[in-house]
Amino acid sequence: MIDTTVDVINKLGLHARASGKLIEVTTKFNSNIQIGKGEKLIDAKNIMALLMLGAGKGTTLRLVVDGPDEEQALSEVQALFAAKFYEAD
Known part of the structure; x- marks a missing residue:
């Protein structure tokens, strides 16, 4: 199990x-992927739960x-956040 943080750096x-x-x-990925603020974690494969997070720019x-594929899943999720979701600034 990998437990880490990602920063929301895209403008919106x-x-x-x-x-x-x-x-x-x-x-x-087959791995269970959860994301959230502190102890409140949601399923990162659930669009409604993600939208309800209300994670604005600057949120950690x-x-x-x-x-079984946690390392690859982590790598791709981190890359997406680092690329600002491929949005124009």
Whole structure:
């Protein structure tokens, strides 16, 4: 199990389009992927739960990945956040 954090650095935060891109990444993996603030974690494969997080720019989110492909899942999720969800600034 991997328990780490990711920072929301894109201008609009974890809005609908960014959440959709995150879902595209997380649903490719067999691992259980959870994201949230502190102890409140949600399923990172659930679009409605992601939208309800209300994670704006500057938010630090806890990311917990557990499963057979956890390392690859973590790498791709971190890359997506680092690339600002491929949005123009």
